[in-house]
Amino acid sequence: MTYLVTGATGGFGGYALEFLKDLVSKDQIYALVRSEEKAATLKEKGYNVRVGDYSDINSLSNAFDGIDRLLFVSGAPGNRQEEHANVVKAAKDAGVQYIAYTSFADADHSTSALAADHIFTEKQIKEAGIAHTFLRNNWYLENEMPIIGGALASGKFVYAAKEGKTGWALKREYAEVAAKALAGTEYPEILELSGSPITYAELAAALKEATGKEIEVVSSDDQTFVDSLTAGGLPQPVAEMFLSFQHDIKNNQLDVTSSDFEQALGKPLTSRVEAIKELLN
Structure with missing residues (x-):
């Protein structure tokens, strides 16, 4: 094979x-x-x-x-x-x-x-x-590094997705399931690979716990969100692309609840706090 x-x-x-x-x-x-x-x-x-x-x-x-x-x-x-x-x-x-x-x-x-x-x-x-x-x-936690990095640099965790939820997990966790599928593990035709969905406010709380830093959490309008990313060094078109992701999340496009991920892995997903620590290290 x-x-x-x-x-x-x-x-x-x-x-x-x-x-x-x-x-x-x-x-x-x-x-x-x-x-x-x-x-x-x-x-x-x-x-x-x-x-x-x-x-x-x-x-x-x-x-x-x-x-x-x-x-x-x-x-x-x-x-x-x-x-x-x-x-x-x-x-x-x-x-x-x-x-x-x-x-x-x-x-x-x-x-x-x-x-x-x-x-x-x-x-x-x-x-x-x-x-x-x-x-x-669902969404790689790595995708949020511009927001996380900006928060650590400025002291403000800025997002525009309101109460929308996302099933974040680490890229390596998604890739582990992919490797198991490729190697021949028998899975259903569709695997909904989603962590337990949480809001950006909850993600910000995990960031504060992971780093021990005081960070202001800002639920912002669209322009303030884009401005926060460009202030952190992202080009305007990239910041606007990130805004489109925020709109998807605000509209519940990533609010998917499924047990497939942990069942496919055969173990629990890394906690949000530990996953953030892993990315920052």
Whole structure:
């Protein structure tokens, strides 16, 4: 059996590789990278490397040759539907038997702009007739580092999501489930991977406990939120993208309650306080 992890030089793919090597023989693991330059570190670690780009279906066809099981880490927004269609077609043509795909929380009921590409991709995988698990990941705690970093620098934890809740967890925890799925753990077709949903006010309380610092918690309007991020060094377009995430959360797009995550891991998720400490260290 052969296993390929896409996005292998990214945070999620890197974590998945590290978990996977403890589950299957390392000589059966392949890592997909976009260029030979990006392959060096992975080769040094002893992984087989394939070069391919989601935008180039021919490169993907070559990369997937001889691969049985695929961890398909979703690409960046932009031209994602066309790129994801390339991945699925190349996988089908290469005879890939199974795909674990990193999707979006409660994708088929979501009204978030982020969900559309994932709904499209899930449909492509189903129509290709490839066995699969849809890993409907909630929100990585790492995504909040601009807010957390800004709070530690300014003494003000500023958010605009009002009472909206999010099922945060660490990226490595999502990646561990992905690695287990790829290695052959039998899971349902859909895993709603969500921590216990909490508000930003509760996240701020966890930050104060983790750091022992006095931090003012500010539920702000949109402009104040954007200004707080740009004051911390984020470019305006990036700050506005973060604001769009705040709107999704305010509109309950990530308020998903599910026991799937801890059941799939076989252990409790890291507490919010300990998870923050881990990120800050």
